[in-house]
Amino acid sequence: MEEVNQTSLTEFILDGLTDIPELQLPLFFIFLGVYLVTVVGNLGMIILIVFSSQLHTPMYYLLSSLSLIDCCQSTVITPKMLVNFVTVKKVISYPECMAQFYFFCVFGVAECYMLAVMAYDRYVAISQPLLYNVTISYQVCLWMIAGVFCMGFLSSTAYAIFMIRLLFCKANIIRHYFCDYFPLLELSCSSTFINEVLLWSLGSLNILIPAVTILSSYIFIIVSILNIQSTGGRLKAFSTCSSHILAVAIFYGSLAFMYLQPPSVSSLGQSKLSSVFYTIVVPMLNPMIYSLRNKDVKVALKKFIQKGNVHTIKNDFY
Structure with a gap:
């Protein structure tokens, strides 16, 4: 009865990365550059895979799905953060905050499972190469991608439903640069017990199940690699x-540091720094990591550029 008479907040103020005025503009340009690299890199990877027939394999379909997740994840967080760097009042409305929270959870959970699926794909490719086309068929690949996004949406819907039921009537300053789980719970004047239980149970599953899958896959992969006779084959694998x-x-280290410890243990600065890694840095690094160390991607990119140059010359000629 007491909560009914209280007034719920209609907008929040994001605390941001730092409150030092001299750092606002430099950080704006740094994160603007990071965001542009993220979007160009991930969209470039998707376009390259779509238009390069030699990359039309399950492995690269999974990689293009990861690029889509990374691009969306960064877009959910970074543009609002950039606006807040150059505005005095860093306001975000309640519906916008809940939408940001929801889609952040969608793509965060989806990335956890996508990395696990990619680890399983590499395990099959290296440990059971003769069965790869049967085990990871195009249909199986499609179902795995669909399952990844389903887990993202189902988990996020559960988080969002119990977040929306909370009443926010305390101070309206979110001590973060986006609407994250713990900073929102701090502002609630309702009981957050169910939300905390949901996070520790469902959140632990969404981190630990993919992590165990990845760890198991790579244990089998390492054993298979050590059994390869030729040194060149081992190095290639x-x-x-x-x-x-x-x-x-990088992704799981920062994610586990943020969500698998009590909020009272980590400081505000540590939480923000950890969040920067899995929301901004990792989406930028993934296309670089997978392209710079992948011979097939390099060859496909070279052919794609050459094909583009040929079309340009033909158009100029005619």
Whole structure:
């Protein structure tokens, strides 16, 4: 009865990365550059895979799906953050905040499962190469991608439903640069017990199940690589997997640091820094990691550029 008489907030103020005025403009240009690289890199990867027939394999369909997730994840967070760097009052409305929270969860959870699916794909390719086309067929690949996005939407819907039921009537300053789980719970004057239980249960599953899948896949992969007789074959196999291991380590390390410890343990600065890695840095790094260390992508990109140059010359000639 007490909560009914309280007034719920209609807008929030985002605290941002820093409150030092001298850093606002430099950070704006830094993160603007990061965002442009992220969008160009991920959309470029998707376009390259779509128009390069030699990349029409399950492995690269999964990679293009990861690029789509990264591009969307960065777009959910970064543009609003950029606007807040150059505005005095960093206001975000309640519906906009809930929408940002929802889609952040969608693509965050989807990335967890996509990295696990990609690890399984590499396990089959290296440990059971003769069965790869049967085990990871195009139909299976499509179902795995659909499952990844379904997990993202189902988990986020659960988070959002219990977040919307909360009443926000305390201070309206979100101590973060976007509408994240713990900073929103801090502002609630309702009981957040169910939200916390949901996070520790469903959140742990969404992090630990993909993490265990990835770890198991790479244990089998390493065993298979060590059984390869030729040194060149071992190096090629390690090279194929090392980029994925690097991307997984950065993403899961920062994600686990943020969500698998009590909010009272980590400081505000540590939470923001950790969040920057999995919301902004990782989406930028993924296309670089997978393209710079992938011979097939380099060859496809070279052919794509040459094909584009040929079309340009023909158009100029006629």
